[in-house]
Amino acid sequence: MIRTLLLACLSILLVATIIYRPDDAFQASLQGLTIWWNIVFPGLLPFLTLLELMLAFGAVHAFGALLDPLMRRLFRLPGEAGLALAFGWSGGFPSGAETAAALRRSGTLTRSEGQRLLAMAHMPNPLFMLLVVGSGFLKRPELGAAIAVAVWASAITVGFLHSRLSAGTITGHEASPPASGSSHYRIAGSSLRKAAHAMAEAKQKDGRTFGKALGDSVIASVYKLMAVGGYMMIGAVLVRLLEPLMPGALPGFILPGLIESHIGAYSAAVAKFDGGMTWNAAATAAVLSWGGISALLQAGTVMAGTDLSTRSLAVIRLLQAAVAFTFTLLLWQPLSSLMTRIIPASVPALLPIGAANSPNPTVIHAVELHSLWPYAPFMLAAFISALAILTLTSSGASSLFKR
Template identity: 60%
Template sequence: MIRTILLACLSILLVASIITKPDAAFQASLQGLTVWWNIVFPGLLPFLTLLELMLAFGAVHALGTLLHPLMRKLFRLPGETGVAMVIGWTGGFPCGAETAAALRKSNTLTAKQGNRLLALSHLPSPLFMLLVVGTGFLHRPELGIAIALIVWLSALLPALVAARFTRREPVQTGQAAVDRPAAGIFRQAAKAMREARERDGRTFGKLLGDAVSVAVYKLMAIGGFMIFCAVLVKLMEPLLPSSIPPFVLSGLIESHIGTYAVSAFSFAGGVPWKAAAIAAVLSWGGISALLQAGSAIAGTGLSLRSLAIARILQSAVAFLLMLLCWKPLTWLMNGVTPAASAFAWQHDETYTSGIGAIRAGDLLSLWPYAPALLLIFTCGITLLAAVSVISARLRLR
C-alpha cells in the first residue's frame, strides 16, 4: 500500500513538472527521439529481424544445447538454462529476463538458480554495443568490440564466483534427469535446432513478416523508454550537484541515453576512461532495464532487488576491467584489425558533436572489422563447444 501511494505521488509530481516546464520536457523528448530515430532504429532493425529468424530456425536453441554441460559444470545451473543465456546475450534487454522467467514458471530451476541466471542473462544487446555505441556514438568500431567483450566478461566473472560458493541443488521436476553423452552433444544440438524449427512451423514469408513486426515492436518499446527517460533526466538535472558529471544521471536511469551522454563527455583520462564509463553504464543497464526485467519476472518468485545488486557489482567490475585490460585490448585489436590502429590513442578524439546533428549516416561500416568479428565469434563457439564436451566427459566419469 505504501509503495502504491509513493508511486502515485511520484507520478503526480512528474506530471506537474512537465506542466510547469513544457518547453524543457519537449526539447528533452525531441532529443531522445532524435537519437532513437536516427541511430538506434535504423542501426538495429535489420539485425533484430535476423535474430528473430535465427530463433525461428532453431540456431539459438542449437547454441543453447551446446552449453548444457557448461552451464551444469561451471555455473551449477540446469543445462536448459543455456538457451536463456544465448537468447539474453544475443537479444539484449529484456530477452534474457523473459526466458529466465519462463524457465522458472516451468519449474526447471529454483528461485536461487533463477536469480543467478537472471543476473547472467539480462545483458545489453551486442548489436547495440557494436553498431550504435561503437560506430554511431563513438565513431570507433573497435571500441564497440572492446566494450562488448568487457561487458560479457563482467557478467561471467561474478557468476563463476557465485557458483563456487553455491551448493548443488536437487534436480527439479522440469529438468532432464540424465546428462547428454559428450560424444552426442553435436547431434543433440542438431536435434534441438530441428525440433525448434518444427515447433515453429511458419512458412518463410510468414516468418519474415512476423520477424519484422517483432523487431519493430521491440524498437518502439526501446524508443518509448528512451524518450520518457530523457524527459525524466532533463527535469531532474537542476537537482544534481554541479560537481557530479551530467552523464551520471542519464546512465543511472537509461543505458541508451546514458551511453550517448558518456560518449559526448570529455574525460581528463582520455579514451580509456570513456570506454570504462560506457562499459559500466551498459553493465548497469539503467533503472529502465530493471523495470523491464521486473515486468518479465512478475509472479515467478525471482527477486528484482537481487538483480539490482548484481547489476551494481557487474558495473563496478566492468569499469575496473576496462582500465586494467586496456593495454591488452589495444594489442589484440591492433593485431587482428589493422584498421584499429587508432585504438591506442590516449587522447580523446571521439565523436562529440551536438545531439541534433547525429544521423544514420554516421554509422561507420563494420566491414573492415568483419574478419576480427568472425574470428572472435568462431573462436568463442569453438571454445564453448570444447569446454562443454570436456565438462560432459568429466561428469560421466
C-alpha cells in the same frame, strides 16, 4: 502501501514537470523514440520472434541437452541457460531477460538459478557497443571492442563467483526442477540423440502449428517492444527534466547513466576526465554494465508472471558495473592494444546521421545515432556463431571430463 504512494507521487510530479516544460519533454521523448527505433527495435525484433519459435518447436531444450556439460560446470546452471546467454549477448536488452523468464515459467530453472542467469543474460546490444560507442562516440572501433570485452568479462566474473557463493549452490548440489524436455538428460546415447529426443518431446507438448507459433511470436514480440520503447522515452524525458537539478560537483554522465544506458554511454564517452580516454572508457563500461533504470524496468516487464526479482537484479548489476569499471582501468592498456591489432586500422569510424554536416563534428548528439537496421543480419549471424561456439565448447568439456 508506501511503495504505491511513492510511485503515485512520482508520477504526479513527472506529469506536472512535463506540463511546466513541454518543449523539453517533447524533444527528449523524440530522442528516446529515435534511439528505440534505430537501435533497439532492429536489435530485438528478430531475437524475440526467434525465441518464441524455438520454444514452440523444442529447439531450446535441444540446445539445452548440448550445452548442459558446459553450463553445469561453469555456472551450475542447466544447459538451456546457454541459450539465454546467446540471446542476451547477441540481441541486447531485454532479450536475455525474456529467455531467462521463459525458462523460469517452464520450470527449467529454480528461482535462484533464474536470478543468476538473469544477471548474466540481461546485457547491452553488442553492435551498440562496437559500432555506436566505438565508431560513433569515440571514433575508434577498437575502443568499442575493448569496452565490450570489459562488460562481458565483468558479467562472467560476477556470475561465476555468484554461482559458488549463493546459498544452496556452494557445494554444487542445487538441482533444477523437472521440466518439459528435461528427461533428455537421462536418455542414454550421444548428445545429438539426447537433443533430438528433447526437441521431439517439447514440440509434442507444445502442439502449435508453425503458422500459429509464428503469429503468436510476432504479436508477443511487438507488444514487448512497444513497452520497451515506452520505458526508453520516459527515461529520456526524466534525464532532460532532472538535469537542471543535478549538483554541479557531480560528473555530467551520472544522471543519464543512472536512468538510461544509451544516453548515459554517450555522456560518459564525451565527458572531460583528467585521466583521459581511459576514464571515458571505464565510465562507459560501468554505465553499460549497469544498464540504467530503464533496462531494469524492461526486464521487469518481460519477467511478469515469474518470481524473479528486479531488486536483486539491480544489486547484481551495480556490482557488475563496479567490476567493469575496475577491469577497464586496470587492463585498458593491454586490452586496447590487443583490439588495435585485431581490428584493422582501415576500418572507418561510423559517424552518426547528420554528424558529418554538423558545424562541430566532434560533438555527437544522442538523437543522431547511427541506425542498426542494416546490421540485423549480422546480429543473427552473431547469435548463430555464439550458439555454435558454446555447443563445441560444451562438447569438448563433456569429452574431457569423461576421461
